[in-house]
Amino acid sequence: MKQWYEELFENYAVKYDKESFTQGTIGECDFIEKEIEYNKEAKILDIGCGTGRHSIELAKRGYKVIGIDLSESMLRRAKQKAGEEDVEVKFEKHDARKIPYLDQFDLVIMLCEGGFSLMETDEMNFQILQNAANALKSKGKFIFTTLNGLFPLFNSVKEFLNSEAESGNATYDNNSFDLMTFRDVSKICIEDDLGNQKEIQSVERYYVPSEITWLLKTLNFQPVDIFGAKLGAFSRGDKLSTKDFEMLVIAEK
Structure with missing residues (x-):
């Protein structure tokens, strides 16, 4: 039986790109670039890349990016867009709970609920964090957004x-x-x-900051910084509040 997120993202790629929450790509990539100090040698993994909006934008700026997603229709759209933009991004179908990479990336991004927080159990969600940690090289950085448990x-x-x-x-x-x-x-x-x-x-898991901090520390991330996630305007200056629907997490391995 298909899970709700598999059903949702079937034939929903073009409409997905028109959703209000997907309109902040440029500003979010500006922040990502700043966080990796504009190092064009950085290898980037985009977990739950969807239609490839962050992957493609970062590739346009000269970064090597691999985007992975579970949805074939989202990946088809991502490849089509990359072709139209004439940029090279490797898009691959993978389940975020079973990522095959080990110590390969300088940066892992997982934005706009890229798999994490959508899973059926907390253990599966943790598996995704674990796989992101495994994919990172030593001193690598992990940037993701997730639903803020203080909001509801x-x-x-x-x-x-x-x-x-x-x-x-x-x-x-x-x-x-x-x-x-x-x-x-x-x-x-x-x-x-x-x-x-x-x-x-749909069934989505919201997390409180202390949970995220603890989960990441058990995976040997240090430091773990959490901020409010403003659409298209990520900033270390945004202290997390109960008004933030999502939180922005930045962790170093």
């Missing part, structure tokens, strides 16, 4: 997501946040690239 304690997830959406974007309903598991169950309504209307029940 003070705000409505449904109201936030629907207020951010433009016409034609996905809509969210029937949200239910479980305080014991920090999982939000919701109904996502989309029209896919073929014009089919779909209703999918």
Whole structure:
């Protein structure tokens, strides 16, 4: 049986690129470049690359990037876009829970819920962090965003997501946040690239900063820095607050 995230990202690549939360690519890549001190020799792995927006932008700036994703339709779109932009990115189909790389990358990025926090169990989510750590060389850097567990304690997830959406974007309903598991169950309504209307029940795991810090420290990351993640404007100057839907995590191996 397909998991909800596999069903969601089937034939949803063109529409996905029009979602409001995918519009911050340039600013986010500016931040990434600054974090690796513009080192063009850096090898980058993009976990859960989706339609390749960060991979392609970084490749355009001269970096060697491999983008991996579970969705064949997202990867098809990524390859098509890379061809149109005339940039070279290696896109490969891999499950983030089973990444084949070891000590190969200077930077691993995992942005916009790139697999992490979507998995069925906490153990699977941890496996993704573990694989990212394994893929990094010594002194490598790991930059990712994840859902901020402080947000649903003070705000409505449904109201936030629907207020951010433009016409034609996905809509969210029937949200239910479980305080014991920090999982939000919701109904996502989309029209896919073929014009089919779909209703999918999603289950996403929110994390509090202390959990993320502890998980990464067990994987020998030090230091671990966490900030608020502003769309298209990542910054070390943004102290995480209850108003941030996502947090930006920067860890060094």
